[in-house]
Amino acid sequence: MGFKAKRLSRLVLGPMLLFMSAIALATGGEASSVNMTPGVTELGRQIYDLHMIILWICIIIGVLVFGVMFYSIIFHRKSRGVTPATFHESTTVEIAWTVVPFFILIAMAVPATTTLLTLYDTDDAELDILITGYQWKWKYEYLNEEGENVSFFSNLSTPQGEVYNDEAKGEYYLLEVDEPLVLPVNTKVRFLVTANDVIHSWWVPSLAVKKDAIPGFINETWARPTEQGIYRGQCSELCGKSHGFMPIVVNVVSKEEYGQWLAAKQTEASDVKQLTSQDFTLDELMVRGESVYDMSCLACHGANGEGGVGNAIAGSSVATGDINTHLEIGINGVPGTAMQAFGGQLSDVDMAAVITYQRNAFGNNMGETLQPIDVYNYKEG
C-alpha cells in the first residue's frame, strides 16, 4: 500500500512545489508571468514585499500542516495494523493553536497597515489627471490651472482582424491603444477616477494602481513612477460587452519630453478650436467623418451603417430626416439606451464631420453638409 501514499504526496505536493519554484524564479526578474510585479513605484515595491512575506508565511504554515497530515496518512494507516488512539481533546494544544495564529496575524497587520496608509496618501501631488471610464474606452484629462486642459480618449488599437483570427496577433495584442497616457517620470501624479456610464476600474499593475471608476463619484489614487517606459493594464471591473477590450497604456517619459508633449497637445487643442470657425467642403467633412465614424460609431452601428447593438444608419429616418434631430441625438444621446451623449466626447469639428458623413454615406446621399459653427451654435442654444 506504500506506493499509494507516495503517489498521493507527489500529486499534492507537486503543485505546491511548482508554485514555490515559480515564485523563486520570479523574484529575480522584472515583469513576471507567474507572480505579481514589483512595478516601477516605491509603493509597488512595498506591496510586492508585503505580498511575498504573506506568501512565505502561508507556504511555511502549509508545509508544516500538510507535513503532519501526510505523516499521519503514511504511518497511521489501518493497513499497517495500527490501533487507533482514543484522545479527542487537549485544552493546551487547542489554546495554543488559537493564540499563536492570532499573533502571526498581528505581525502581518503591522506592515499591511503602514502600506495601506501610504497608498491612501494622495497629498502633495504635482500633477492631477482626471480619468473617466466610458463603455469601452478611457478619457484622460490633464487638469491645468493655467490655460487649456488637455484631454483625449484612449481606444483599443488592436484591429478586429486580429481579434477574430484573420490576421496574426501582434506582440501587444489587446494591450495597445491609439493614444497612451503620458506621465513625467519621478513626479507624484494624482489620478481622479470616475466613470460616465457603468462602473469601470483603472488597473496598471506596474504602477500598483487600481481604483474603481464610479459614475457620479470621484475616487482618488496616486503613483510616482521612477523609471521611464511603457506600462500596460486593463479595465478590471466588468463593464459590459467589451470589458476585455479597453486597455490602458501609460508612457512614462522624462520631464523634458513630457513638457514638449504637453505643449504640442495644447497647440493641437487650440488648432481644433480655430477650425470651428472655418467652413469645410463636403469632401473634407466626409474624409474626416469617416475616421471619426470608425472610431466612435462603428462598434455599435456597423461598418456599413447596417446596425448591430445600435440602429441601422443606412436609410434610417434620423440620418435622412431633420438635421437638427440628428445633431441632437449625436450631442445628447438617447437616455436609457446604449446611445451615448457624444457632445462632450467629440470636438465640434468631428461632430460636424461625422453627422455629415452619416447623412451622405451608406447610400443616404442627402447632399448636405453640417459646419462646425452650426454644432457650436446648437450647443450654445
Place this chain on the structure above:
Amino acid sequence: MGDHHHGPAKGLTRWLFTTNHKDIGTMYLWFSFAMFLLGGFFAMIIRAELFQPGMQLIEPAFFNQMTTLHGLIMVFGAIMPSFVGLANWLIPMMIGAPDMALPRMNNWSFWILPPAFLLLASTLFMEGGAPAAGWTFYAPLSTTYAGPSVTYFIFCIHVLGLSSIMGSINIIATVMNMRAPGMTYMKMPLFVWTWLITAFLLVAVMPVLAGAVTMMLMDVHFGTSFFSAAGGGDPVLFQHIFWFFGHPEVYIIILPAFGVVSQIIPAFSRKPLFGYDSMVYATASIAFLSFIVWAHHMYTVGMPVAGELFFMYATMLIAVPTGVKVFNWISTMWRGALSFETPMLFSIGFIILFTIGGFTGLMLSIAPADFQYHDSYFVVAHFHYVMVAGAVFSMTAAIYFWLPKWCGRMYNETMGKTHFWISFIGFNLAFFPQHFVGLAGMPRRIPDYALQFADFNMMSSIGAFIYGASQILFLYNVIATIVAGDPVSDEKVWDGAEGLEWTLPTPAPYHTFETPPLVR
C-alpha cells in the same frame, strides 16, 4: 414493520405531493446535480473560448451571459440546494426525528425551485439574451444598462430566496424541537450543528438580497434612483447591500461542507472527532465574523481608510477559527487507523485544497496587496479552491459516504477512487495556473486575453475539461449503484461510522424513528 406502515405512493404523485424528508432530499439532490451539470456545461463553453487568445466560438456579449449564468446556477442552483437535500435526508436521521418539523412547507420549498431556474434559463432565448452583469450583478450595469431579462432574473432571485428561507426555518424548527430524548445540543453531530448555524445565516441574509433586487426592480421600472448618482443614489450602495448578503452566503455554502468533513474524517480515522466543542465554537465565530467583513470584496471602491482598516483586521481574524477547524481535522487523523475509501479521499482532498484556498483568502484580506489581486484571476482561483474543492468535493464525499446507507447498495470503489484522482488532477490543473495569470495581471471576466497569458489558460482549459468529464463518471457510478450495486445490509456500512443514522436498517426505510431512540 406493521400493516399500518405504508410505503411511498406510486407514480408521479409520489414526488409531487410528497412530504417525506427522504423523497424531498432525493429531489433536491437530483435537481442540484442537474443544475451542476448545466452550470458546468456553461463553464466548459467559457473554458473552450479561453482555450486560445482571440475570439473563436462565441461573442463577447454571450461570454458575459455564460459567466453570469455559470456563477448564479452553481451558487444558487447546484451548491445550495445540494446541501439542503443532504440536510433533508440526514438531519432527521441524525437527531432521531421521524421527519422534518414542517413537511408540507418542505415540499413547497423544493417545488418552487425548478420553475425559478426554468425562468432564469429561459432568458437565454430572450431578445437581448440572459443577464450578463456577472453573478454579483453590480448596478448600474445590471439596472440602467441591462437588457429586459433583468426583470426575470429579479423574480427568479425572489423565488430562490423564498425557497431558502422556508428551507432554513424548517431546519431550525426541526433541530430545536425534534431531537430525540437525550440528544442535547452538545451531542448533536457536527453536520447538524453547522446546518443549524447556516440556517440562521440564511434567514438573516436572504431578505437582504431580496431587498437589493427589489431596489433594482424599482430603479429599472419605477423611476427610483437607489443606485444612480444622477438621482441622488449611489452605485456603491448596491455593493454594500449585495456583499452584506454575499459574504455570509459564502459561509452558507462552506459551513455544511465543514459539517460533512467532520463526519467523514472520524469515520475513516476510526477515532472520535478531535475538539468537538471547539469545532462548534469555531463555526459560530465564523458565522458571527461573516457579518462584519463584507467590504473586503470592495477594497478598491474608494472607502475611507478607517473603514478599510476595520474590514482588513476583521477579515484577517477569520483565519483563527478556520485554522482551528483544519487543525482539529488533522488531529483527528493523527494516530488514528486510517483507510482511504472514496469519501475519505474526497475529504482529504477537501482539507488540502480548502486550506490552499484559505491561504489565498488570507492574502486577499491584506488590503494594500488586494489592490493588486482584486478582480484578477487570482480571485477566480481563490474562490474556486473554496467553492469547488471546498463545497463540491465535500458534497461528493457525502454522496459516496451515505449513498450505501440510503439505497442499501455499495458503489463501485475502484470507479469512485478513479473519479477522485481524475477530479483532483483536473481541478488543480484547471485552477492552480489561474493564480499565476492573476498575479501577472489578467483581469477576470474577460473573453479574450493578451498573449503572455496563453499557456496557462490552455492548461486551465484542459484541466477544466478533465474535471468536467470526471463528473460523467460520477453520475454513472451513482446510477449504477442505485440500479445494480452490490447489496449492503450491515447497519453501519462503514466500520468506523458513528451516529444515529447508522443504527437504522440498511437501506434506510421510508419512515424512520417513529419511536424516538434514547440517546445516552
